[in-house]
Amino acid sequence: MPSVRKRLELNDYVNGIKSSNRVILSQAITLIESALTFDRDLSESLLGKILPSTGNSLRIGITGVPGVGKSTFIESFGLHLCEMGHKVAILAVDPSSQKTRGSILGDKTRMEELSHHKNAFIRPSPTGRSLGGVANKTRETILLCEAAGFDIILIETVGVGQSEVTVKSMVDFFLLLMLAGAGDELQGIKKGIMEMADSIVINKADGDNIKASKQAKTEYQNALHLFPASESGWYPKVMTCSAQENLGLNDVWDTINDFSTKMKETGFFSEQRKRQSIDWMHATIQNHLVSDFFEKYRVKSMLPLLEEKVSSGELTPQNAAHQLLSFRENSAK
Ligand code: GDP
DSSP: OTTTOOOOOHHHHHHHHHTTOHHHHHHHHHHHHOOOHHHHHHHHHHHHHHGGGOOOSEEEEEEEOTTSSHHHHHHHHHHHHHHTTOOEEEEEOOOOOTTTOOOTTOOGGGGHHHHHOTTEEEOOOOSSOOTTTOOOOHHHHHHHHHHTTOOEEEEEEESSSHHHHHHHTTOSEEEEEEESSSOTTTTTOOHHHHHHOSEEEEEOOSGGGHHHHHHHHHHHHHHHHTSOOOTTOOOOEEEEOBTTTTBSHHHHHHHHHHHHHHHHHHTHHHHHHHHHHHHHHHHHHHHHHHHHHHHSHHHHHHHHHHHHHHHTTSSOHHHHHHHHHHHHHHOOO
């Protein structure tokens, strides 16, 4: 219950995060995920305070259809990075829709070993969108993790469409996991998602599947050549790996490093981050406007009736929308 949850003082959050205290980091993430106005003010102050200690990480998005091996990959890749001495935070963009209420990373046991590693921090995704449209706070969570000293942030999302665009807008490098042998349509991967990828990694390249994976690698590499050149000047690389057998993970890491070095040299790295911050500002404004609007008493009370009139054909959707919007214009908050 958020109302009885104990909050810390602002400085306790700040000091806890800066000293890499995971319990306090978790509490701070819960605070920023809270929809309460009081918490919103405190989170904004907290984010303002830690801002100078943020930004020093590589933010990597990982996507792919269910079953492609995202959790297995994150477990192996994450451990690989932790063993190299990196501090790795694993987050998820909540893909739960009104319909499925699904939640990746909800089950921590999927990353058993990684979750116990001293250098790793796994934040399970919230179990669903709260009513009123409170947005997932992954961007803010990234900042908190960076301030706590995590230098690699892995952000998992399910490859079903909308959430990729969101993840792409908050990461430096976007990695698409795929499988050999399953047609693109079967994998539900739209061309647009392939175009967003900085790298395609064909997972499960082990056992009987090695040959097919190598073939798929060539096919995807050829397919990518047909796409228009990206504005970064980076050519997406296709690789194979086996998350289960720890094969090819070095190649993946080398590619990400290569990307990071080159993009820092050209200035694209910081340009992209600046643009993402501006987009984030706009998204925040939109989220606030939308949630404030639906919170209005008259909107709340009239919405069911107007929905009914729209579904029965008594009112056009535009007409109903304008009626609701006029409540906003007529009522000062
Ligand atoms: P997710 O739904 O994308 O998170 O996929 P999971 O990580 O849960 O993996 C789905 C299934 O594929 C599990 O049974 C894994 O054991 C298996 N799997 C994952 N990676 C590999 C791999 O590299 N090779 C093989 N052979 N199986 C894998």
